[in-house]
Amino acid sequence: MSWLVKTFTSHTGRKLLAGITGLGLVLFLVMHLIGNLQLFSSSSAFNEYAHSLHSGFLIVLADVGLLIAFPLHIGMVVWLAIDNKKARGAQGYKVANTKQKRNLAAVLASKSTLYGGLVLLFFVAIHVWHFRLQHESIANGTFGGGVGPGDLKSAVIATLSKPHWGALYAIGSLLTGWHLFHGIQAAFRSFGAYHPRYTPIIVKGGGALATIIGLGFTSMPIWVLLR
Amino acid sequence: MSDTINVTLEVWRQPGAKAQGRFERYEMNGVSTHASFLEMLDGLNEKLINEGKEPIAFEHDCREGICGSCGFVINGQAHGPDRGTTVCQLHMRRFKSGTHLVLEPWRAKAFPVVRDLMVDRTSFDKIQAAGGYNGVNVGNAPDANAILVGKEAAGEAFDAAACIGCGACVAACKNASAMLFTSAKVGHFAMLPQGQPERYRRVARMFDEMEAQGFGACSWTQECEAACPKGISVKWISRGKRDYLKAKLVKDSGQSSDDGFAG
Amino acid sequence: MVLDSKTPTGPLETRWTSHKGHIQLIGPINKRKYHVIVVGTGLAGASAASTLAELGYRVTVVTFHDSPRRAHSVAAQGGINAAKNYQNDGDSVFRLFYDTIKGGDFRARESNVYRLAEVSANIIDQAVAQGVPFAREYGGTLANRTFGGVLVSRTFYARGQTGQQLLYGAVAGLMRQVDTGQVKLLPFKDMLDVITVDGEARGIVMRDLLDGKIEALTGDAVVLATGGYSNAFFLSTNAMKSNVTATWRAHKKGAFFANPCFTQIHPTCIPVHGDLQSKLTLMSESLRNDGRVWVPRKKDDKRAPNDIPDADRYYYLEEKYPTFGNMVPRDVASRNAKYVCDQGMGVGASGYAVYLDFRDAIARLGRQAISAKYGNLFEMYEKIAGEDPYKVPMRIYPAPHYTMGGLWVDYDLMSNMPGLFVLGEANFSDHGANRLGASALMQGLADGYFVIPYTIGPYLSARGPGKGITNDHPEAKKAVQDAVDKTKRLLSLNGKRSVDSFHRAVGMKMLDKCGMSRSAAGLTETIAFIREQRAEFWENVSIIPKDGDTANQELEKAHRVADFLEFNELMCQDALARNESCGGHFREEYQTPEGEAQRDDENYCHVAAWEHRGVGEAPTLHKEPLTFEAVKLSQRSYK
Structure with a gap:
């Protein structure tokens, strides 16, 4: 089995793991977004969705999946980053510049994926504390702030309507989109996917999906703040 | 024809591999715009020697953009501002008078500085020696036309084989990764029928060697392609990775890079 | 001293085969007891080192570059000749031989040139097997083009970077032997001298270019593949580091230098453009396939080239040499360019340039076809000259490019100093007084892949294994x-x-x-x-x-x-x-x-091999007479 360990500890192998877990996380985000968009419909729809989610098998799968994917994704990327830093050596460049002709956003996204990701980690921690770890208190009505038992929608609105939390969620959501803007296509590259005709579709499609996810999540705190 | 410009240079000076380096400023006045960048440096060196000062060491040889000897970073851009151009083919007509230019050597752990703007790139050859060839002895070759290669495949193989090993890809990469160089060498052989027998063993060994030499990993920022004087596409990196993963996870031949393979 | 070229006798066509057939072989067990030092990693050096290693010799390769891939063979653009007759246009080994010996103005050895033509076809096979991406037709077969001084299409090419691709092929072969441990590669080493014992080459002295250490490297034979000396002219198309040091220092130790005055001035180079000019850049001769060379008929005609009507253009090569036209050999093309410029018809600021015009070819074939053939050359020209050659004719002028002269060698490529072998441009052997286009790559690889692996054997086997010296000698x-x-x-x-x-x-x-x-x-x-x-x-x-x-x-x-x-x-x-x-x-x-x-066959049909007598002292001339059996000496005519 040493070949397997060797493969997945190599740069390309680590990148592959980061890519697979990354795409898994994207898949999770898509589901998460679709569910969350129920927020815009009646209170009961959102709360019923949340209830059925939490009483089913899906939440276990998601929890376990995330508990595996997140650390793997972050671990691999940070490990690579340490190697990458070493590879540059002690002396860096005095002047930073580029020769790329791609649009600036794409170039910046590609170079800031790691740092954006680390900031995201902080956001995710808060988010998990807000809505995952406090799920029990919402369910049994001890959340406070006039949120009734099981009324997740009110809990969400109560949280997001506080300007600092609302702003944090808006920024965190945008950052997620930014992270994926480069991340989705890079994941495909990590698998070695290349085709002269289909690669441009992946690049464009990945960018579009990242934008939808980013703006989709952002729309919620904005909606709460504006309403 | 007698156009001249003045430029200010800020050059990394480092008297030896272990020595401390620093930047030094030089004013070059009346430089012909028809001169190449290296000819401008020749002029500066001539001036320095005449003043009894130490000339700037920089690598160069063919001065027509094909040997891959030359290369340093000008204002943060490997080989200077022009795309598809080695620094020896960069001409002073590209710059406005009064320009301030910062010259730095390639920065990478696997390319230690030898002196001033000169670095040691022998690590590239260590990668090539780890299988970057077709294992055919002289005297065994069938008639050249016995192996048909389509025009497109031959053209694509050429695109990859055009890599001159200058190291600009490593210099431009934020991770100092040699992915473009290695993938181009891998891709050239992988495109051709002659390269198939060793295809997976080759990529497995070369990629592993690249890592062992201390180069970083690919973050897909695509700076390498932009910096490459031969315009080598990042598509070779994707193809290289695919072959590598196939070699490691699927094929028998690529399983281990230290299986005592020799030749 | 009588120079013995050791040329085999018998019919020209069978000399090489018969010579090979009678060479003393060394068994595989004994081959590894011999240590061969190869200096230089261009086409000749890289191919020789890898082939000798494949045979089982222990080989050490020395280069002053950081990497063998930087050797100046890398810059050869146009192509490599081979008598494959893939185009079915009547080519043959004899024709390639004849064209080469005539192109060299009958100042080369018949036997050597014939051997070169003979092995040319194997080179292409070998290069293809190594993965050299030669130009192909849609059907997958190899493409050819024509070059100066010949009437057939026998030149194989890889865009305008044939030398690069052939070198990378040879270097890949070399790296394979580095991988197996059969070759020890020493980069950053500058050869400073030959070590001789009793007049025989036993090693070299080299200086490490990183730490300055000077030390000896000893072995059973030394192979020099150190290129030519065009940089004697300061401005040339050679790389900045190309030099005569290795061959010159061997010469000072006793090796004869043959025909040093046989140098080639290449007709199509970008003209000198300033005081800081450090080197000249070649534009491949293949451009003359489609480009037409001309100057204004009137002296000091300052009109822009595109404003000069056909009637006022002097297509001097086409007019003077209707059969070969723009494809006359290099020496003829260069001399004529100099002649028209000396007459005051030259163009450009200095008046020392002629036009190479693609207007008609672009009109006939389309811009795309021209770009496919010469794209990288056009780009290179634009970068250097700052003008777009698709719109304005290129300005070109001859520049020193190649040196036919070099250390004297016999048929086995050994110099008069036993144990010192000389390959490629560094020797004098095959091109006579002028080299045809696309023949340098051919000779370098022929020497390395197909000649030295056989011909080093007799010397080594006669000496016996294990007789090398140590660094303490x-x-x-x-x-x-x-x-x-x-x-x-x-x-x-x-x-x-x-x-x-x-x-x-x-x-x-x-x-x-x-x-x-x-x-x-x-x-x-x-x-x-x-x-x-x-x-x-x-x-x-x-x-x-x-x-x-x-x-x-x-x-x-x-x-x-x-x-x-x-x-x-x-x-x-x-x-x-x-x-x-x-x-x-x-x-x-x-x-x-x-x-x-105007040749003088009566008095000068010989190789002039010079013996060193001390710096500043008159050298001694040794003549190796050239005899011709298969070809008749004639005044070269390309009319």
Whole structure:
């Protein structure tokens, strides 16, 4: 089995793991977004969705999946980053510049994926504390702030309507989109996917999906703040 | 024809591999715009020697953009501002008078500085020696036309084989990764029928060697392609990775890079 | 001393086969007991080293570059000849042989040239097997194009970077042997001397270019594949580091230097454009397939080229040589360019340039077709000249490019110094007084892949294994000490002039007086000038930094320029002694009424091999007569 360990500890192998877990996380985000968009419909729809989610098998799968994917994704990327830093050596460049002709956003996204990701980690921690770890208190009505038992929608609105939390969620959501803007296509590259005709579709499609996810999540705190 | 410009240079000076380096400023006045960048440096060196000062060491040889000897970073851009151009083919007509230019050597752990703007790139050859060839002895070759290669495949193989090993890809990469160089060498052989027998063993060994030499990993920022004087596409990196993963996870031949393979 | 070329006898067609068939073989067990040193990693060096290693010899390869891939073979653009007759246009080994020997103005050995033509086809096979991406037709077969001085299409090419691709093929072969451990590759080593014991080559002295250490490398035979000496002219198409040091220092130790005055001035180069100019850039001869060479008919016609109507254009090559037109051999094309410019018809700021015009080809074939064939060359031209050759004709002028002369070798490629083999451009052997386009790559690889692997055998087997010396041998120690002393002496000079200034002064004089045309008066004057500069060099050169124990590019150059300052004198002396014109050697005193080269077969149908007698001393001339059986000596005609 040493070949397997060797493969997945190599740069390309680590990148592959980061890519697979990354795409898994994207898949999770898509589901998460679709569910969350129920927020815009009646209170009961959102709360019923949340209830059925939490009483089913899906939440276990998601929890376990995330508990595996997140650390793997972050671990691999940070490990690579340490190697990458070493590879540059002690002396860096005095002047930073580029020769790329791609649009600036794409170039910046590609170079800031790691740092954006680390900031995201902080956001995710808060988010998990807000809505995952406090799920029990919402369910049994001890959340406070006039949120009734099981009324997740009110809990969400109560949280997001506080300007600092609302702003944090808006920024965190945008950052997620930014992270994926480069991340989705890079994941495909990590698998070695290349085709002269289909690669441009992946690049464009990945960018579009990242934008939808980013703006989709952002729309919620904005909606709460504006309403 | 007698156009001249003045430029200010800020050059990394480092008297030896272990020595401390620093930047030094030089004013070059009346430089012909028809001169190449290296000819401008020749002029500066001539001036320095005449003043009894130490000339700037920089690598160069063919001065027509094909040997891959030359290369340093000008204002943060490997080989200077022009795309598809080695620094020896960069001409002073590209710059406005009064320009301030910062010259730095390639920065990478696997390319230690030898002196001033000169670095040691022998690590590239260590990668090539780890299988970057077709294992055919002289005297065994069938008639050249016995192996048909389509025009497109031959053209694509050429695109990859055009890599001159200058190291600009490593210099431009934020991770100092040699992915473009290695993938181009891998891709050239992988495109051709002659390269198939060793295809997976080759990529497995070369990629592993690249890592062992201390180069970083690919973050897909695509700076390498932009910096490459031969315009080598990042598509070779994707193809290289695919072959590598196939070699490691699927094929028998690529399983281990230290299986005592020799030749 | 009688020079024995050891050329086999019998019918020309079977000489090589029969020679190979009678060579003393060395068994596989014994091959590994021999250590062969190869200096240089260009086409000849890389191919020789890898092939010898494949056979089982232990090989050490030395290059002054950081990587073998940087050798200047990499810059060859146009292509490589081979008598494959894939185009079904009547090509054959004999035709390639004949074209080459005629192109060389009948100053090469018949047997060598025939062998070269014979193995040319194998080179293509080998290169394809290695993965060299030659140009292909849609059907998958190899494409060909035509080159100067021939009437068939036998040139294989990889866009405009054939040399690069062939070199990478050969270097890949070399790296394979590095991988197996059969070859030891030593980069950053500059060869400074040959170590001889009892007149036989036993090793080399080399200086590490990173730490300055000077040490001996000893073995059973030394193979020099160190290229040509065009940088004797300062401005040339050679790389900046190309030099004569290895061959010159071997010459000073006893190896004869043959035909040093046979140099090639390539007709299609980008003209000189400024005082800082450091080198000249070649535009592949293949461009003459589609480009038409012309100058304005009227002297000092300052109109823009596109404003000059056809009637006022002088397509001088097409008019003077209707059969070959723009595809005459290089020496003829160069001389004619110089002639029209001397007449005042030249173009550009200096008046020393002619047009190479693609207008008609673009109209006929379309811009796309031209771009597919020459795209990278057009781009290169635009970068250097700052003009778009798709719209404005290129301006070109001849520049020193290749040197046919080199160390004298016999049929086995061994110099008169036993144990010293010389390959590729570094030897004198196959091109005579002028080299045809796409033949240099052919010769370098022929020598390395298909000749030396056989011909090194007889020398080694006659000596027997295990007779090499160690680094402690007095001769090795002495040679190292000499190199150390010379280096110290160079560093101790506290002069005022840069190394380059000497190179430039003498080189430019050489270009003027010993370049495209030469005269007794000019050569005599140049010899005096060289001596003067050489004397000054050893008093007034300034080498900074003063450290000998780090990378020191000025010191490297100083070693090389010091050798050019000695070697150039020999080149002039050879030119002076050859009282005829032939190929690239054009003595103004000897020309036909039409201004073509006037050979003197009666007195000069020989190889001039010079023996060193000390710096500044008159060298001794040894003549190897050239005899022709298969071809008849004739006045070359490309009309």
